[in-house]
Amino acid sequence: MAEVALEVRNLVKRFGSFTAVNDVSFTVERGEVVGYLGPNGSGKTTTIRMLLGLLQPTSGSAVILGHDIGKDPEWVRRNAGYMSQKFALYEDLTVAENLRFYGGVYGIPRGRLGVRVDAMLDLVGIRGHRDERAGSLAGGWRQRLAMAIALVHEPPLLFLDEPTSGVDPEARRAFWDIIYALADEGTTVFVTTHYMDEAEHCGRLGVMSRGRLLAMDSPTRLKAAVPGDPWNIEVGEGASPVVLIERLEAIEGVTHAGLLGDRVHVITASGAHTPASLASALDGSGTRVPSSAIEAAEATLEDVFTVLTGGQPATTNGEAAA
Ligand SMILES: Nc1ncnc2c1ncn2[C@@H]1O[C@H](COP(=O)(O)OP(=O)(O)OP(=O)(O)O)[C@@H](O)[C@H]1O
Ligand SMILES: [Mg+2]
Known part of the structure; x- marks a missing residue:
């Protein structure tokens, strides 16, 4: 039987009277690439932040690689990689220095840091920029560095929150090549996106709207169900x-x-x-x-979204958007 990487049960997050994540449940197997598609404000980031132990769920639970996020948040934070939507780079440090710094934060032993930094420079193809200050990197390279930082401690589970927003289609393809390579080696990837073409690349895709997970299945099966x-x-x-x-x-x-x-x-x-x-x-x-x-x-994924939400377009979330 396939190994379960992530098991989410009835996860709820309320901010006051507003429910940002509403009774979300799903299971992800090791080595899967699972996408999370939904318009602005649908609860994607809030879900991820709860799974990482950065935000306390109102109710519900999640187990990551056998560790309960409520009981063992420290383990989860050390063993999951997270490229946040608003990632922070040290602008005055170079690419390599940023990687070394974050590697240290994640507790990589000094003797191993150099090897890991080197491996990451190659993995995301940023070696040519290793001595450039992060502050002077162009958009696509910043995203690559942020992804490398999320991976420097070799996490078995990687959360990517809109990793390619604002990146041109060619650079987006390069990102997806990296994601596939990681998954081939057994890394589990959970990635949020707004882009329909990107959503097509996921092994399975969760469709979020107004805090609810409306469906999670392969893009092919989701489309066949329209x-x-x-x-x-x-x-x-x-x-x-x-x-x-x-x-x-x-x-x-x-x-x-x-x-x-x-x-x-x-x-x-x-x-x-x-x-x-x-x-x-x-x-x-x-x-x-x-x-x-x-x-x-x-049928297209846009159709899938329209049918599941009863007519709501995939790009906005009506009054639920901030
Ligand atoms: N700390 C908070 N306090 C109050 N409301 C919040 C807080 N964090 C998020 N929300 C609200 O919860 C809803 C879901 O937000 P979330 O950031 O999870 O959406 P998202 O799907 O990631 O959107 P986007 O695509 O814009 O990143 C939004 O309406 C947002 O305004
Ligand atoms: Mg978000």
Whole structure:
């Protein structure tokens, strides 16, 4: 049987009368890469801070690698890596000095510090910047250094809170290569994100909204569970996707229509439409789209979010946002 890295049971955090994390339960196995997707204010950081023993849960419990966060917070802090959303670097220290400093804080013996710093410089590919002051590093390199710091003490469990926010897509891919390499070696990774493309990379994905964990499963299974038939429509030259979406939304049997890149993504009730029937319904409303421009598609994670939340977009959390 697979080894359990993280077991979370009915975790609740209330701030006054506001419930930031509402009865969250899940289990993560060793070596899994689990994503946590949710809009601003949905409770992602609050969950992580409780799991790290940095914030006292209102109720509920969690066990990390056999250690209860309530009974053994010190063990948890020493054995988990944490790249926080607002990580702090010592701006006047160089890359290597930051790593040495944090390595010392984590209790790495002096004799081993050099080896670990070296290994981290290579792991995140920042060796070329080792003597640069952290304060002068560009965004993507700062994130890499922060990740290296979270890993310097070889934690078996790593929490990454939006590690790639503000990082360009190429640098994001490099981050994910590192995450996979760590997972291959048995590190368990729990990572929050706002990016749908990134969420696709996770072995399993938890979907958070307003403090609740609505689902946790592989991206493929989450998408397969979206009810209805998804289609992508090529928008003709000179045509307005906005108008097309409006017209689609007015057609019976259409449950959702929105932009997906340069195409329009539509979901229709199961069996309600074919490309020909959609094209004909559009034609009736004065929009000519050839049925050859309408292709059967896959549901997206955006669809998953919309269905699970009953229509809430993935990017905001309504009144729950700060
Ligand atoms: N110390 C606190 N006191 C009061 N409210 C708080 C506190 N910490 C967080 N909250 C509230 O709890 C909710 C969840 O916050 P949290 O930071 O966990 O969200 P998040 O999902 O990490 O959001 P983001 O994507 O913006 O990082 C928010 O509405 C936030 O304002
Ligand atoms: Mg957060």
